[in-house]
Amino acid sequence: MYFVSDRNGWWNLYRWNGLQAEAVAPIAGECAAEPWELGYKSYDFLDDGRIVVAVQEGPRHRLVVVEPDGTVRPVDLPYTSIKPYLAVQGTTVALIGSSPTAAPQVSLVNLADAAPQVEVLARSEHAALDGACVSTPTELRVRVASGREVLALVYPPTGSAAAWRAPVIVRAHPGPTASCLLRLDWQAQFFTSRGFAVVDVDYLGSTGYGRVFRESLYGRWGLDDVDDCAAVAVHLLSTGRAVPGQVFIRGASAGGYSALHAVSQEGPFAAATAVSAIVDPERWALTVPRFQRAHAMRLRGGAGPVRAAAVQWPVLLIHGIGDEVAVVEDVRDLADELTSLGMAPEVLLLPDVGHYVASSRRAGAALEAELAHYRSVMAGAANDQPGCTAASGSR
Numbered sequence: 001m002y003f004v005s006d007r008n009g010w011w012n013l014y015r016w017n018g019l020q021a022e023a024v025a026p027i028a029g030e031c032a033a034e035p036w037e038l039g040y041k042s043y044d045f046l047d048d049g050r051i052v053v054a055v056q057e058g059p060r061h062r063l064v065v066v067e068p069d070g071t072v073r074p075v076d077l078p079y080t081s082i083k084p085y086l087a088v089q090g091t092t093v094a095l096i097g098s099s100p101t102a103a104p105q106v107s108l109v110n111l112a113d114a115a116p117q118v119e120v121l122a123r124s125e126h127a128a129l130d131g132a133c134v135s136t137p138t139e140l141r142v143r144v145a146s147g148r149e150v151l152a153l154v155y156p157p158t159g160s161a162a163a164w165r166a167p168v169i170v171r172a173h174p175g176p177t178a179s180c181l182l183r184l185d186w187q188a189q190f191f192t193s194r195g196f197a198v199v200d201v202d203y204l205g206s207t208g209y210g211r212v213f214r215e216s217l218y219g220r221w222g223l224d225d226v227d228d229c230a231a232v233a234v235h236l237l238s239t240g241r242a243v244p245g246q247v248f249i250r251g252a253s254a255g256g257y258s259a260l261h262a263v264s265q266e267g268p269f270a271a272a273t274a275v276s277a278i279v280d281p282e283r284w285a286l287t288v289p290r291f292q293r294a295h296a297m298r299l300r301g302g303a304g305p306v307r308a309a310a311v312q313w314p315v316l317l318i319h320g321i322g323d324e325v326a327v328v329e330d331v332r333d334l335a336d337e338l339t340s341l342g343m344a345p346e347v348l349l350l351p352d353v354g355h356y357v358a359s360s361r362r363a364g365a366a367l368e369a370e371l372a373h374y375r376s377v378m379a380g381a382a383n384d385q386p387g388c389t390a391a392s393g394s395r
Contacts, residue, residue, distance in 0.1 A: 001015065001016045002014070002015045002016075002024070002043075002051075003015075003016070003021075004031060004032045004042075004043075005021070006210075006211045008023070008026060009210045009211050009212060010026075010027065010028060010029060010030060010031070010210050010211065011030045011031050011032040011211075012024070012025070012026055012027055012031050013025060013031050013043055013051070013053060013066070024051065024066060024070065025051075025053075025066045025070050025071075025072045027053075027055055027064070027072060028057070028210075029055040029056060029057040029208075030055065030056040030057075030207055030208055030210075031043060031053050031054075031055055032084070033056070033084035033207070034175060034177045034178050034179070034207040035291075035292075035295075036174075036175060036177075036178060036292065038291070039085075040084040040085070041084060041085055041086050041087070042054045042084045042086065043086065044086045044087065044088040044093065045088060046065075046088055046090070046091050046093075046111060047088075047090045047091055048091055049068045050065050050066060050067055050068065050091075050111070051065070051066040052064070052065050052066075052075075052086060052088060052093045052111065053065075053066060054082040054084060054086060054095070056179070056207065056208045057208060058151055058179075058202065058208045058209065059080075059139075059151065059153055059179060059180050059181055059182045059200075059202060059208065060080050060081075060182050061079070061080060061081050061082040061181075062074060062075070062077075062082075063075040063077055063079075063082060063093075063095070063109070065111060075109065075111065075116050076115075076116065077097060077109065077116065077118065078097075078099060078102070078118070079095075079097030079098060079099055079102075079107075080098070080099045080100065080182040080183060081097065081098045081099065081104075081181045081182055081183035082095055082096070082097050083095070083096040083097075083104070090112075091110065091111050091112040092108050092109065092110045092111065092112075093108070093109050093111060094106065094107070094108055094109075094121075095107055095109065098183040098184055099182070099183060099184065100134075100136045100137060100182060100183065100184055101134060101136060101184060102184055103123065103124040103184045103186070104124050104183070104184075105120050105121075105122060105123045105124060106120070106121045106122040107119060107120050107121060108121060133158055133159060134158065134184065134189055134192075135155040135156055135157065135158045135160075135188065135189060135192035135193075135198075136155070137153040137154055137155045137182065137188075137200075138153070138154050138156075139151060139152075139153060139154075140152045140153070140154045140199075140232070140235070142231050142232050142235045144227065144228060144231045145227070145231075148204065150201065150202065150203060150204075150228045150231060150232060151201075151202045152180070152199050152200060152201045152202065152232045153180050153182065153199070153200040154197065154198075154199050154236075154241075155185075155188050155189075155192050155197060155198040155199070155200075156192065156197050157192050157193075157195050157196060157197055158189070158192045158193045164197070164241065165240060165241060165242075165243060166195060166196060166197045166241070166242070166243065166246075167195065167196050167197070167242070167243055167246035167247070167248070167374065167378065168196065168197045168198075168199060168233065168236055168241070168242040168243070168246070168247045168248070169191055169196050169197070169198050169199070169248050169249075169250055169374070170199045170201060170229050170232060170233050170247065170248065170249045170250070170269070171188075171198060171199065171200050171201065171249075171250055171251060171255065172201060172203065172225065172229050172249065172250070172251035172254075172255035172256075172258040172259055172262075173200065173201075173202075173206070173251070173255050174251070174252050174253035174254050174255045175205070175206070175207075175253070175254050175255075176203070176205045176206075176217060176221060176225055176254040176255070176257075176258065176299070177205055177206065177207050177214055177217070177295070178206070178207060178254075179202055179206040179207045179208045180200030180201065180202050180206075187358065187367065188200075190367050190371075191371070194371065196374070197236075197241065197242070199232060199233075199236065201228055201229045201232050203217075203224065203225040203228035203229055203258070204216050204217050204220070204224040204225060204228055205217025205220075205221070205224070205225060215298075217299065217302075218298045218299055219298075219299075219300070219301040219302060220301075220302045221254075221257070221281065221299045221300070221301075221302040221303065222257060222258065222261045222281075222302040222303025222304070223261075223302045223303050224302075225258045226258055226261050226262045226265075226303070229249060229258065229262060230262060230267045230268055230269070233247050233249070233267075233268040233269065234268050237268055242268075245270050245378075245381045246270060246374075246377075246378055246381070247268050247269055247270055248269060248270060248271050248272065248273070248374050248377070249262045249263065249269045249271075249272050249273075250272065250273035250274070250275070250370065251273075251274065251275070251277070252274075252275040252276050252277075252357065252358065253275075253276050253277070253278060253325070253326060253355065254278055255275075256274035256275055256276060256277025256278060256326075257274075257277055257278040257279070257281070257306065259272040259273065259274050259277070260272060260274050260277060260279070260306040260311070260315065261303050261306060263311055263312060263313040263314075263315060264306065264307070264310035264311050264312060265310070265312070266312070269313060270313060270314075270377055270381065271313050271314040271315065271316070271373065271374065271377040272313065272314075272315050272316070273315075273316045273318065273370045273373060273374075274315065274316070274317055274318070274331075275318045275319070275357050275358075275366065276318070276319055276320060276323055276325070276326050276355050276356070276357055277306075277317065277319070277326060277331060278326045278330075279305060279306045279326070279330035279331060279333075279334050280305040280306070280330055281296070281299060281300045281302075281304070281305065282300060282305070283327070283330060284296060284325075284326060285297050285300060287324065287325060287326070287327055288325055289325070306334060308334055308337035308338045308340075308341055308343070309337075309341060311338060311343055314343075314345070314346070314373070314376075314377055315338070315343075315345040315346070316345065316346040316347075316348070316369065316370060316373040317331050317334070317335055317345050317346070317347045317348070318347075318348045318350070318357060318366050318369060318370070319331045319347075319348075319349055319350065319357075320349075320350045320352075320353030320354050320355060320356075320357055320360065320362075321349055321350060321351050321352070321353065322351075322352060322353055322354045323353070323354050323355045324354065324355070325354075325355040326355060328349065331347075332349075335347050346369070346373055348365070348366065348369045350362040350365070350366070
Protein backbone atom coordinates (compact mmCIF):
# COMPACT_ATOMS: atom_id res chain seq x y z
CA MET A 1 0.00 0.00 0.00
CA TYR A 2 1.36 3.44 -0.98
CA PHE A 3 0.59 6.61 0.98
CA VAL A 4 1.89 10.13 1.65
CA SER A 5 3.23 11.15 5.06
CA ASP A 6 5.19 14.15 6.35
CA ARG A 7 6.96 12.19 9.09
CA ASN A 8 10.34 13.32 7.70
CA GLY A 9 9.23 16.98 7.58
CA TRP A 10 7.98 16.84 3.97
CA TRP A 11 4.94 15.23 2.38
CA ASN A 12 6.73 12.25 0.81
CA LEU A 13 5.70 8.93 -0.68
CA TYR A 14 5.86 5.77 1.47
CA ARG A 15 4.79 2.15 1.09
CA TRP A 16 3.66 -0.40 3.64
CA ASN A 17 5.31 -3.77 3.03
CA GLY A 18 3.18 -5.72 5.50
CA LEU A 19 5.51 -5.13 8.43
CA GLN A 20 6.60 -1.51 8.32
CA ALA A 21 6.46 1.72 6.34
CA GLU A 22 9.42 2.50 4.14
CA ALA A 23 10.28 5.65 2.23
CA VAL A 24 9.95 5.26 -1.53
CA ALA A 25 12.13 8.22 -2.48
CA PRO A 26 12.98 10.89 0.14
CA ILE A 27 12.64 14.35 -1.45
CA ALA A 28 13.08 17.78 0.14
CA GLY A 29 9.80 18.88 -1.39
CA GLU A 30 6.06 18.32 -1.12
CA CYS A 31 4.77 15.27 -3.02
CA ALA A 32 1.18 16.24 -2.21
CA ALA A 33 -0.90 19.40 -2.46
CA GLU A 34 -2.31 21.20 0.55
CA PRO A 35 -5.51 19.26 1.35
CA TRP A 36 -8.09 21.97 0.76
CA GLU A 37 -10.14 19.99 -1.75
CA LEU A 38 -10.95 16.33 -2.29
CA GLY A 39 -9.95 14.29 -5.34
CA TYR A 40 -6.29 15.35 -5.59
CA LYS A 41 -3.78 12.98 -7.17
CA SER A 42 -0.15 14.05 -7.08
CA TYR A 43 1.37 10.67 -7.98
CA ASP A 44 0.48 7.67 -10.14
CA PHE A 45 1.97 4.40 -11.36
CA LEU A 46 3.35 3.75 -14.83
CA ASP A 47 2.89 0.30 -16.35
CA ASP A 48 6.63 -0.40 -16.28
CA GLY A 49 6.83 -0.15 -12.46
CA ARG A 50 7.95 3.47 -12.22
CA ILE A 51 6.07 6.15 -10.28
CA VAL A 52 5.44 9.65 -11.58
CA VAL A 53 5.19 12.41 -8.95
CA ALA A 54 4.43 16.15 -9.01
CA VAL A 55 6.72 17.82 -6.46
CA GLN A 56 6.27 21.32 -5.05
CA GLU A 57 9.31 23.31 -3.88
CA GLY A 58 8.29 26.81 -2.79
CA PRO A 59 6.21 28.39 -5.58
CA ARG A 60 7.48 25.93 -8.21
CA HIS A 61 6.38 22.46 -9.28
CA ARG A 62 8.37 19.87 -11.15
CA LEU A 63 7.59 16.39 -12.39
CA VAL A 64 9.83 13.48 -11.40
CA VAL A 65 9.90 9.77 -12.13
CA VAL A 66 10.86 7.36 -9.34
CA GLU A 67 12.67 4.31 -10.70
CA PRO A 68 12.09 0.85 -9.10
CA ASP A 69 15.44 1.18 -7.28
CA GLY A 70 14.38 4.53 -5.74
CA THR A 71 16.36 6.75 -8.09
CA VAL A 72 14.57 10.05 -8.71
CA ARG A 73 14.80 11.32 -12.28
CA PRO A 74 13.53 14.83 -13.14
CA VAL A 75 11.32 15.25 -16.21
CA ASP A 76 12.14 18.28 -18.34
CA LEU A 77 8.86 20.14 -18.98
CA PRO A 78 7.93 23.71 -19.99
CA TYR A 79 5.79 24.06 -16.85
CA THR A 80 6.47 25.62 -13.45
CA SER A 81 3.03 24.82 -12.02
CA ILE A 82 1.32 21.41 -12.16
CA LYS A 83 -2.15 20.86 -10.75
CA PRO A 84 -2.63 17.80 -8.51
CA TYR A 85 -4.69 15.85 -11.03
CA LEU A 86 -2.26 13.38 -12.59
CA ALA A 87 -3.68 10.50 -14.66
CA VAL A 88 -1.63 7.67 -16.15
CA GLN A 89 -2.20 5.29 -19.02
CA GLY A 90 0.67 2.95 -19.86
CA THR A 91 3.82 5.08 -19.79
CA THR A 92 2.00 8.34 -20.53
CA VAL A 93 0.85 10.83 -17.90
CA ALA A 94 -1.86 13.43 -18.46
CA LEU A 95 -1.49 16.65 -16.51
CA ILE A 96 -2.57 20.30 -16.31
CA GLY A 97 0.48 22.53 -16.47
CA SER A 98 1.24 26.23 -16.79
CA SER A 99 4.10 28.71 -16.58
CA PRO A 100 4.46 32.49 -16.09
CA THR A 101 3.80 32.96 -19.81
CA ALA A 102 1.42 30.06 -20.57
CA ALA A 103 -2.09 29.64 -19.20
CA PRO A 104 -3.06 26.17 -17.90
CA GLN A 105 -3.15 23.51 -20.60
CA VAL A 106 -3.93 19.82 -20.64
CA SER A 107 -0.97 17.83 -21.91
CA LEU A 108 0.10 14.24 -22.46
CA VAL A 109 3.69 13.48 -21.48
CA ASN A 110 5.09 10.28 -22.96
CA LEU A 111 7.70 8.92 -20.55
CA ALA A 112 8.66 5.81 -22.53
CA ASP A 113 11.91 7.36 -23.74
CA ALA A 114 14.64 9.30 -21.94
CA ALA A 115 13.51 12.51 -23.65
CA PRO A 116 9.81 13.10 -22.76
CA GLN A 117 7.41 13.89 -25.58
CA VAL A 118 4.81 16.54 -24.75
CA GLU A 119 1.53 16.79 -26.65
CA VAL A 120 -0.83 19.66 -25.77
CA LEU A 121 -4.42 18.43 -25.95
CA ALA A 122 -6.30 21.54 -24.84
CA ARG A 123 -5.53 25.13 -23.99
CA SER A 124 -7.48 27.28 -21.58
CA GLU A 125 -10.19 29.75 -22.49
CA HIS A 126 -7.48 32.43 -22.44
CA ALA A 127 -5.45 30.83 -25.25
CA ALA A 128 -6.21 33.78 -27.52
CA LEU A 129 -4.21 35.94 -25.12
CA ASP A 130 -1.11 33.74 -25.20
CA GLY A 131 0.66 36.23 -27.44
CA ALA A 132 -0.22 39.20 -25.27
CA CYS A 133 2.46 41.13 -23.42
CA VAL A 134 2.39 39.93 -19.81
CA SER A 135 4.20 40.76 -16.61
CA THR A 136 6.49 37.93 -15.52
CA PRO A 137 7.35 37.65 -11.84
CA THR A 138 10.72 37.61 -10.13
CA GLU A 139 11.42 35.96 -6.80
CA LEU A 140 12.07 38.23 -3.83
CA ARG A 141 13.41 36.96 -0.50
CA VAL A 142 12.97 39.18 2.56
CA ARG A 143 14.36 38.44 6.01
CA VAL A 144 11.85 39.15 8.79
CA ALA A 145 12.44 40.08 12.43
CA SER A 146 12.65 36.49 13.67
CA GLY A 147 15.42 35.72 11.20
CA ARG A 148 13.18 33.72 8.89
CA GLU A 149 13.22 34.32 5.16
CA VAL A 150 9.96 35.04 3.34
CA LEU A 151 9.62 34.44 -0.39
CA ALA A 152 7.43 36.61 -2.59
CA LEU A 153 6.69 36.73 -6.31
CA VAL A 154 6.86 40.28 -7.65
CA TYR A 155 4.96 41.15 -10.83
CA PRO A 156 6.10 44.58 -12.09
CA PRO A 157 3.73 46.81 -14.09
CA THR A 158 3.38 45.42 -17.61
CA GLY A 159 6.03 46.81 -19.93
CA SER A 160 7.79 48.76 -17.17
CA ALA A 161 11.48 49.62 -17.12
CA ALA A 162 13.93 47.77 -14.90
CA ALA A 163 13.88 50.60 -12.36
CA TRP A 164 10.08 50.67 -12.05
CA ARG A 165 8.26 52.42 -9.20
CA ALA A 166 4.52 51.90 -8.82
CA PRO A 167 1.50 51.44 -6.57
CA VAL A 168 1.70 47.94 -5.09
CA ILE A 169 -0.95 45.33 -4.31
CA VAL A 170 0.28 42.72 -1.83
CA ARG A 171 -1.75 39.51 -2.08
CA ALA A 172 -2.20 37.13 0.87
CA HIS A 173 -3.11 33.74 -0.57
CA PRO A 174 -6.02 31.66 0.78
CA GLY A 175 -5.78 28.52 2.85
CA PRO A 176 -3.89 29.84 4.82
CA THR A 177 -1.79 26.75 4.05
CA ALA A 178 -2.04 27.24 0.29
CA SER A 179 0.81 29.01 -1.50
CA CYS A 180 1.61 31.42 -4.28
CA LEU A 181 2.30 29.62 -7.56
CA LEU A 182 4.61 30.46 -10.43
CA ARG A 183 2.09 30.50 -13.26
CA LEU A 184 0.25 32.87 -15.56
CA ASP A 185 -2.32 34.65 -13.40
CA TRP A 186 -4.78 36.77 -15.32
CA GLN A 187 -6.00 38.51 -12.16
CA ALA A 188 -2.46 39.75 -11.55
CA GLN A 189 -2.23 40.79 -15.21
CA PHE A 190 -5.46 42.78 -14.84
CA PHE A 191 -3.70 45.06 -12.36
CA THR A 192 -0.19 45.07 -13.83
CA SER A 193 -1.64 46.14 -17.18
CA ARG A 194 -3.14 49.13 -15.34
CA GLY A 195 0.09 50.36 -13.79
CA PHE A 196 0.17 48.41 -10.51
CA ALA A 197 2.78 45.99 -9.25
CA VAL A 198 1.37 42.80 -7.72
CA VAL A 199 3.22 40.88 -5.02
CA ASP A 200 2.27 37.36 -3.87
CA VAL A 201 3.65 36.45 -0.44
CA ASP A 202 4.36 32.92 0.81
CA TYR A 203 3.89 33.89 4.44
CA LEU A 204 4.49 31.58 7.41
CA GLY A 205 2.10 28.63 7.13
CA SER A 206 2.39 28.23 3.36
CA THR A 207 2.80 24.85 1.69
CA GLY A 208 6.02 24.14 -0.20
CA TYR A 209 8.47 24.70 2.66
CA GLY A 210 7.97 21.64 4.86
CA ARG A 211 5.87 20.73 7.87
CA VAL A 212 7.64 22.96 10.43
CA PHE A 213 7.09 26.08 8.32
CA ARG A 214 3.49 25.12 7.57
CA GLU A 215 2.46 24.28 11.14
CA SER A 216 4.22 27.27 12.69
CA LEU A 217 1.14 29.35 11.91
CA TYR A 218 -1.01 27.20 14.21
CA GLY A 219 -2.07 29.47 17.07
CA ARG A 220 -0.46 32.45 15.31
CA TRP A 221 -2.97 33.07 12.50
CA GLY A 222 -3.61 36.75 11.87
CA LEU A 223 -0.24 37.62 13.45
CA ASP A 224 2.76 36.11 11.66
CA ASP A 225 1.07 35.99 8.26
CA VAL A 226 0.26 39.70 8.58
CA ASP A 227 3.78 40.52 9.75
CA ASP A 228 5.29 38.68 6.76
CA CYS A 229 3.10 40.55 4.28
CA ALA A 230 3.95 43.84 5.98
CA ALA A 231 7.68 43.04 5.93
CA VAL A 232 7.59 42.50 2.17
CA ALA A 233 5.68 45.77 1.70
CA VAL A 234 8.15 47.69 3.90
CA HIS A 235 11.04 46.23 1.89
CA LEU A 236 9.49 47.45 -1.37
CA LEU A 237 8.99 50.90 0.15
CA SER A 238 12.54 51.09 1.50
CA THR A 239 14.03 50.08 -1.87
CA GLY A 240 11.96 52.70 -3.70
CA ARG A 241 9.82 50.24 -5.64
CA ALA A 242 6.53 51.05 -3.92
CA VAL A 243 4.94 54.49 -3.71
CA PRO A 244 4.25 55.61 -0.11
CA GLY A 245 0.51 55.79 0.57
CA GLN A 246 -0.19 53.54 -2.43
CA VAL A 247 0.52 50.12 -0.96
CA PHE A 248 -2.54 47.91 -0.60
CA ILE A 249 -3.26 44.40 0.67
CA ARG A 250 -5.86 42.00 -0.60
CA GLY A 251 -6.78 38.42 0.05
CA ALA A 252 -9.53 35.86 -0.46
CA SER A 253 -10.95 33.56 2.21
CA ALA A 254 -8.15 33.10 4.77
CA GLY A 255 -6.19 35.74 2.85
CA GLY A 256 -9.11 38.12 3.41
CA TYR A 257 -8.76 37.51 7.14
CA SER A 258 -5.07 38.41 6.91
CA ALA A 259 -5.85 41.53 4.88
CA LEU A 260 -8.42 42.78 7.40
CA HIS A 261 -6.03 42.28 10.31
CA ALA A 262 -3.30 44.05 8.33
CA VAL A 263 -5.35 47.27 8.24
CA SER A 264 -6.33 46.84 11.89
CA GLN A 265 -2.88 48.01 13.00
CA GLU A 266 -0.25 50.56 12.09
CA GLY A 267 1.73 49.51 9.05
CA PRO A 268 2.49 50.12 5.39
CA PHE A 269 -0.97 49.46 3.97
CA ALA A 270 -3.27 52.26 2.84
CA ALA A 271 -6.34 50.06 2.24
CA ALA A 272 -7.50 46.45 2.01
CA THR A 273 -9.73 44.31 -0.18
CA ALA A 274 -11.19 41.23 1.48
CA VAL A 275 -12.90 38.70 -0.81
CA SER A 276 -14.99 35.89 0.72
CA ALA A 277 -13.24 36.81 3.94
CA ILE A 278 -13.16 34.77 7.11
CA VAL A 279 -14.05 37.21 9.87
CA ASP A 280 -14.32 34.95 12.92
CA PRO A 281 -12.06 31.84 13.06
CA GLU A 282 -14.27 30.25 15.73
CA ARG A 283 -17.35 30.43 13.52
CA TRP A 284 -15.38 29.42 10.42
CA ALA A 285 -14.23 26.25 12.18
CA LEU A 286 -17.89 25.24 12.33
CA THR A 287 -18.86 26.16 8.76
CA VAL A 288 -15.75 24.91 6.91
CA PRO A 289 -16.17 21.50 5.17
CA ARG A 290 -15.98 18.70 7.73
CA PHE A 291 -12.69 17.19 6.53
CA GLN A 292 -10.99 20.58 7.06
CA ARG A 293 -12.28 21.24 10.56
CA ALA A 294 -9.41 19.69 12.53
CA HIS A 295 -7.01 21.97 10.66
CA ALA A 296 -9.25 25.00 11.24
CA MET A 297 -9.39 24.24 14.97
CA ARG A 298 -5.57 24.18 15.18
CA LEU A 299 -5.26 27.55 13.46
CA ARG A 300 -7.27 29.41 16.08
CA GLY A 301 -5.83 31.34 18.99
CA GLY A 302 -3.88 34.00 17.13
CA ALA A 303 -5.33 37.40 16.37
CA GLY A 304 -8.91 36.23 16.95
CA PRO A 305 -11.93 37.70 15.16
CA VAL A 306 -11.67 40.87 13.10
CA ARG A 307 -12.97 43.73 15.25
CA ALA A 308 -14.48 46.78 13.60
CA ALA A 309 -13.10 49.10 16.28
CA ALA A 310 -9.54 48.11 15.34
CA VAL A 311 -9.83 48.76 11.59
CA GLN A 312 -7.86 51.90 10.70
CA TRP A 313 -7.86 52.12 6.89
CA PRO A 314 -10.42 51.87 4.06
CA VAL A 315 -11.82 48.44 3.35
CA LEU A 316 -13.62 46.87 0.38
CA LEU A 317 -15.63 43.76 1.26
CA ILE A 318 -16.58 41.46 -1.65
CA HIS A 319 -18.66 38.43 -0.78
CA GLY A 320 -20.93 35.88 -2.39
CA ILE A 321 -24.37 35.76 -0.83
CA GLY A 322 -24.41 31.97 -1.30
CA ASP A 323 -21.10 31.44 0.53
CA GLU A 324 -21.48 28.50 2.93
CA VAL A 325 -17.80 28.35 3.95
CA ALA A 326 -17.35 31.92 5.19
CA VAL A 327 -20.92 33.00 5.78
CA VAL A 328 -22.05 36.38 4.50
CA GLU A 329 -23.69 37.29 7.81
CA ASP A 330 -20.27 37.83 9.38
CA VAL A 331 -19.31 40.30 6.65
CA ARG A 332 -22.63 42.10 6.88
CA ASP A 333 -22.21 42.45 10.66
CA LEU A 334 -18.67 43.77 10.24
CA ALA A 335 -19.84 46.28 7.63
CA ASP A 336 -22.65 47.48 9.91
CA GLU A 337 -20.25 47.92 12.84
CA LEU A 338 -17.75 49.80 10.71
CA THR A 339 -20.50 52.08 9.45
CA SER A 340 -21.69 52.81 12.98
CA LEU A 341 -18.11 53.81 13.86
CA GLY A 342 -17.86 56.21 10.92
CA MET A 343 -15.59 53.89 8.88
CA ALA A 344 -18.22 52.87 6.31
CA PRO A 345 -16.62 50.26 4.04
CA GLU A 346 -17.32 49.66 0.41
CA VAL A 347 -19.36 46.49 0.07
CA LEU A 348 -20.09 44.36 -2.99
CA LEU A 349 -22.42 41.44 -2.32
CA LEU A 350 -22.74 39.04 -5.24
CA PRO A 351 -25.98 37.11 -5.76
CA ASP A 352 -25.76 33.47 -6.88
CA VAL A 353 -22.07 33.30 -5.90
CA GLY A 354 -20.54 30.97 -3.32
CA HIS A 355 -17.11 30.97 -1.75
CA TYR A 356 -15.08 31.08 -4.98
CA VAL A 357 -15.64 34.53 -6.45
CA ALA A 358 -12.65 34.32 -8.82
CA SER A 359 -14.18 31.41 -10.74
CA SER A 360 -17.72 32.80 -10.79
CA ARG A 361 -19.42 34.79 -13.54
CA ARG A 362 -19.15 37.83 -11.26
CA ALA A 363 -15.34 37.76 -11.23
CA GLY A 364 -15.06 40.67 -13.67
CA ALA A 365 -17.32 42.90 -11.59
CA ALA A 366 -15.27 42.05 -8.50
CA LEU A 367 -12.01 43.04 -10.20
CA GLU A 368 -13.45 46.32 -11.46
CA ALA A 369 -14.69 47.14 -7.95
CA GLU A 370 -11.26 46.36 -6.50
CA LEU A 371 -9.52 48.57 -9.05
CA ALA A 372 -11.95 51.43 -8.35
CA HIS A 373 -11.31 51.00 -4.60
CA TYR A 374 -7.56 51.49 -4.95
CA ARG A 375 -7.93 54.40 -7.34
CA SER A 376 -10.35 56.08 -4.95
CA VAL A 377 -7.88 55.79 -2.06
CA MET A 378 -5.06 57.10 -4.25
CA ALA A 379 -7.19 60.06 -5.37
CA GLY A 380 -8.17 60.79 -1.80
CA ALA A 381 -4.55 60.80 -0.70
CA ALA A 382 -3.64 63.16 -3.55
CA ASN A 383 -6.46 65.50 -2.57
CA ASP A 384 -5.16 65.53 1.02
CA GLN A 385 -1.82 66.99 -0.08
CA PRO A 386 -1.12 70.63 0.91
CA GLY A 387 -2.57 73.09 -1.56
CA CYS A 388 -5.44 70.83 -2.65
CA THR A 389 -8.91 72.18 -2.12
CA ALA A 390 -10.96 69.12 -3.12
CA ALA A 391 -12.76 67.10 -0.47
CA SER A 392 -10.52 64.66 1.38
CA GLY A 393 -10.72 60.88 0.91
CA SER A 394 -12.15 58.35 3.34
CA ARG A 395 -8.86 57.94 5.16
